[in-house]
Amino acid sequence: MTEPAAAAALAVRSLSFAYGPRVALDDVSFRVPAGGVTALLGPNGAGKSTLLTLTAGLLRPPPGSLTVLGHDMATAPRKALARMGIVFQQPTLDLDLTVAQNLRVFAALHGLPRRRTEARMAEELDRLDLTARAGEKVRALNGGHRRRVEIARALLHRPALLLLDEPTVGLDVPTRAALVAHVHALALDDGLAVLWTTHLIDEVAAGDRVVVLHKAKVRAEAPAATLVADHGSLANAFAALTADPPPVQEAAQ
Structure with a gap:
C-alpha cells in the first residue's frame, strides 16, 4: 500500500525524459515518504542521476510531475527547492x-x-x-x-528532503560505511526524508525503502525487508529485478 500524498516528501508521477533519441526515464512513478531513507538503487546508466538533476530543477520539467512537500517543481520551483538539500555526485566545494x-x-x-x-x-x-x-x-x-x-x-x-547522488563514489570501504551510518542517523534523529541514489547494495539498510530503477523504468518500489523476504536477499532481488526481459513491477508495500 502506498503512502497518501500528504505523507510524501517527494512524489514522482509519470515522469519521462530523453536526451535526443536516448530515453533516460520512461513513465517513472514513486514516492519518498517524509522521514527515513529511500534508496534509489540501479546499475550505472539506469537514469538515477537524471532523476536527481530533474528534481533539483536543473533541467526543463519534462512530461509528468515532481512535487516536494506538495510544491510542484514546474509551477512553484522556488518553494520546492527551499525545502530541499542536495549533494551531487561531483564535488562542488571551493x-x-x-x-x-x-x-x-x-x-x-x-x-x-x-x-x-x-x-x-x-x-x-x-x-x-x-x-x-x-x-x-x-x-x-x-x-x-x-x-x-x-x-x-x-x-x-x-530542508525536509535531502538528495544524495551516489555520495560515496571514490571513497574507501570504512569511509563509505561511516558516511552511510551518518546519513541514516540524520534521518532517524531529525525525521529527515532522504533519497540516496546508489548502485551498491551494501549501502541499503534493512529499514530503508527501495526503488529499483533499470533501463529508465521503475522495476520495484518496496521496503527493503519485503524484497529480502521475497527473494532471499537484497542482492538476489537486485539481480532478478534488473534481469532481461524485465519482470512484472513489484508494488510498494
Whole structure:
C-alpha cells in the first residue's frame, strides 16, 4: 500500500525524459515518504542521476510531475527547492576556502541571518565530527571529510528532503560505511526524508525503502525487508529485478 500524498516528501508521477533519441526515464512513478531513507538503487546508466538533476530543477520539467512537500517543481520551483538539500555526485566545494567559509557562502545565498548561520554551522559540524576542521581549507581534507562538509552545507537551511547522488563514489570501504551510518542517523534523529541514489547494495539498510530503477523504468518500489523476504536477499532481488526481459513491477508495500 502506498503512502497518501500528504505523507510524501517527494512524489514522482509519470515522469519521462530523453536526451535526443536516448530515453533516460520512461513513465517513472514513486514516492519518498517524509522521514527515513529511500534508496534509489540501479546499475550505472539506469537514469538515477537524471532523476536527481530533474528534481533539483536543473533541467526543463519534462512530461509528468515532481512535487516536494506538495510544491510542484514546474509551477512553484522556488518553494520546492527551499525545502530541499542536495549533494551531487561531483564535488562542488571551493577547495581554496575553509570549511566554515564554504558553509557561510551557502548560508548567505539562502538569506540566513549571521547569528542563525553560526549556530547551525556549529550544530552540523559537531554532528558530523568536523568541528576541529572548521578552519582548514577544504583542499586539505580527505574525500570522506569533504563529503561530510557537503552534507553539513546541504542541511544548513533545514530542508525536509535531502538528495544524495551516489555520495560515496571514490571513497574507501570504512569511509563509505561511516558516511552511510551518518546519513541514516540524520534521518532517524531529525525525521529527515532522504533519497540516496546508489548502485551498491551494501549501502541499503534493512529499514530503508527501495526503488529499483533499470533501463529508465521503475522495476520495484518496496521496503527493503519485503524484497529480502521475497527473494532471499537484497542482492538476489537486485539481480532478478534488473534481469532481461524485465519482470512484472513489484508494488510498494
